[in-house]
Amino acid sequence: MRHWTDRINAALERYLPEKRLFLRSEDTTRFVRLRPVSQAVIVSGATALVAWTIIASSIVFMEAIGSTDLREQTLREQVYFERRLTELAAERDRSVEEAQAAHDRYAEAMNRVAAMQSSLLASEQRRAELESGIETLQGSLRERLRERDTARSRLAEVERTSTSDELLETAGRLAEVEQTLDFLMNALSDTAQEREAVMAMADSAVQQVDHLALENRLIQDRNHRIFTQLEQAVEVSMLPLERMFRAAGLQPDQLLQQVRSGYQDRTASLMPISISTSGTLDPQSDEARANGVIAALEEINLYRLAAQRTPFAMPVRAGVRQTSGFGTRRDPRTGGRRMHNGVDWAGPQGTPILSTGAGTVTHAGRQGGYGNLVIVRHDFGIETYYAHLHTINVNVGQRLSRGDRIGGMGTTGRSTGVHLHYEIRVGGRPINPMTYIRAAQNVF
Numbered sequence: 001m002r003h004w005t006d007r008i009n010a011a012l013e014r015y016l017p018e019k020r021l022f023l024r025s026e027d028t029t030r031f032v033r034l035r036p037v038s039q040a041v042i043v044s045g046a047t048a049l050v051a052w053t054i055i056a057s058s059i060v061f062m063e064a065i066g067s068t069d070l071r072e073q074t075l076r077e078q079v080y081f082e083r084r085l086t087e088l089a090a091e092r093d094r095s096v097e098e099a100q101a102a103h104d105r106y107a108e109a110m111n112r113v114a115a116m117q118s119s120l121l122a123s124e125q126r127r128a129e130l131e132s133g134i135e136t137l138q139g140s141l142r143e144r145l146r147e148r149d150t151a152r153s154r155l156a157e158v159e160r161t162s163t164s165d166e167l168l169e170t171a172g173r174l175a176e177v178e179q180t181l182d183f184l185m186n187a188l189s190d191t192a193q194e195r196e197a198v199m200a201m202a203d204s205a206v207q208q209v210d211h212l213a214l215e216n217r218l219i220q221d222r223n224h225r226i227f228t229q230l231e232q233a234v235e236v237s238m239l240p241l242e243r244m245f246r247a248a249g250l251q252p253d254q255l256l257q258q259v260r261s262g263y264q265d266r267t268a269s270l271m272p273i274s275i276s277t278s279g280t281l282d283p284q285s286d287e288a289r290a291n292g293v294i295a296a297l298e299e300i301n302l303y304r305l306a307a308q309r310t311p312f313a314m315p316v317r318a319g320v321r322q323t324s325g326f327g328t329r330r331d332p333r334t335g336g337r338r339m340h341n342g343v344d345w346a347g348p349q350g351t352p353i354l355s356t357g358a359g360t361v362t363h364a365g366r367q368g369g370y371g372n373l374v375i376v377r378h379d380f381g382i383e384t385y386y387a388h389l390h391t392i393n394v395n396v397g398q399r400l401s402r403g404d405r406i407g408g409m410g411t412t413g414r415s416t417g418v419h420l421h422y423e424i425r426v427g428g429r430p431i432n433p434m435t436y437i438r439a440a441q442n443v444f
Contacts, residue, residue, distance in 0.1 A: 005037060012036030016043075063321050085300065088233055092293050095226050099290050102219045109212040116205040123198040123205075130195045144180055227289040234296040241303040247439035248310070249431070250380065252303075258380060259302045259309075309379040311356035311433075312440035313402055315386060315422045316409070320347035323419060326432040341430035342385065342423035349418045351409040353386050355400040356436075364392050370421070371413020374406045385423035388415045 009018075016036040034042075242252050324344040328337055355376060362383075363375035370387035374394060377383050390410025394400065411418045424433045 009036045012040055016040060060319075060321055063319075084237060085304070088230070088237065088300075089297060091233075092230060092290075092297055095223075095230055095293070096290050098226065099223060099287070102223055103287070106216055106219065109216060113209050113212055116209055120202050120205045123202045127195055127198050127202075130191050130198070134191050134195075141185070148178065227293065230293045231289070231296075234293060234300070238296060238300055238303070241300065241307070244312070244439045245303070245306070245310075248312070248436050249426075250310070255306050255380065256299060256302050259306045306379075307440070308402060309358045310436070311359075311376075311378055311382060311384045311424055312436050313354070313356040314437060315353055315356050315384075315406075316345055316347065316351060316420055317354065318347055318351045320345040320351065320409075320420075326430075326434065342387075342421050343433050344419045344421050346417060346419040347409055349390055349408070349410055351420075353389060353406045353409055353420055355402060355404045355406055356384055357382075358399075358401050359384070361394045361396050361398045361400065364394050364396050366412070369414030371415060372407065372410060373413075376400060376406075381427045383425045383428075385421070385425070387421035387423070388413050388419060390418075 013036055016039040018036060019034040019039070245252050245255055322343060323346045324340055326343055327340060329340045330337060353374075357376075357378050359376040359378040361374060362377045363373060365373070367373040370385070372387075372389035372392055374386045374389065374392060375383055376386075386406050388410055389407040389412065391408040393405050393407050400406075409418055409420050415421075422433055423430055424436060425431070
């Protein structure tokens with residue numbers, strides 16, 4: 001072994017010559033020989049330490065940059081989602097107004113059609129009466145013509161056989177018959193003209209009915225395109241919310257039912273509209289489709305309320321690094337295997353710790369190994385734990401919103417350094433907090 005050491009020293013002598021470190025006291029002087037191997041070990045250790053420091057600093061720096069970019073992206077997506085929801089609500093209001101206006105126009109058109117149909121029926125009845133009257137007049141005219149012919153025949157016979165008085169009487173009767181015939185002919189002509197006018201009015205009414213029916217079909221086609229686009233936009237906006245809650249292990253149907261039961265004040269813009277008041281509502285009608293869009297928007301609003309009350313956010317936004325995840329790990333104090341019920345983030349002392357969702361503070365003080373601990377109770381049986389705090393800025397019973405400051409990062413309790421221990425418990429059972437955080441990364 002010594003032979004190999006000497007050979008190594010000889011090889012390193014050119015680069016690291018032997019040095020002597022003198023240590024002088026009051027009455028003696030000692031020295032320490034630093035042979036090339038020793039110097040090489042010291043230099044290698046120092047180099048490794050510097051390299052490790054640089055690499056660790058780079059990793060922390062990159063994690064801080066990545067965390068900042070993720071937060072900015074989350075904020076941008078949240079602003080986009082809120083703006084998109086506002087646009088959908090405005091578009092839905094415009095569609096409802098257009099549907100109401102279209103329905104009003106359609107109702108007015110139907111009233112006009114009904115009036116025209118009534119007029120048409122009256123005209124048909126009047127025409128039937130006129131035709132009946134014409135037939136009666138024609139029969140009466142034929143009767144009068146026969147009487148005239150009979151009177152003329154008798155006049156000719158009387159002229160041959162009767163006196164002048166009889167002639168005068170017969171001539172008078174003939175004049176009366178001719179006068180009656182003239183009246184009947186005039187009445188027949190007036191009736192024919194009136195029948196032609198009624199038939200022209202009926203043809204005009206039929207044309208107007210056809211025009212209104214075409215206009216109504218065009219309005220229905222336009223409304224169909226508008227509602228189809230609205231339904232597709234609402235569906236695209238709702239799917240990420242459903243996936244977010246399912247990824248967090250929450251059932252959307254039960255979640256919406258709980259939110260709806262505790263949410264009594266519905267905005268007027270999300271109330272179903274009611275236009276038709278009689279008969280069965282056609283599922284493809286504008287009113288039914290508008291109510292479907294409104295119901296979907298109300299569901300999106302309920303998802304928004306549920307998301308505010310669910311701890312989807314990060315509890316710390318400053319430049320921190322994750323030091324321990326959820327699950328079994330090596331205990332930093334005892335060295336044994338132990339279950340870790342949360343996630344740890346390390347950072348400077350006093351780093352702001354924020355509420356991850358709306359809720360009520362149920363504990364704010366020291367608790368065993370947690371040190372300074374804040375517990376927030378959220379809806380749906382969810383609780384969040386914020387442990388090892390340096391300072392606590394909330395009180396028991398206080399109502400919190402997402403992003404409210406809870407305290408500052410510290411190292412109280414069973415802790416080996418400044419960090420935040422964050423837990424999520426559902427029904428008292430701890431679950432991995434990253435499940436909730438990752439579920440909302442591409443939504444908010």
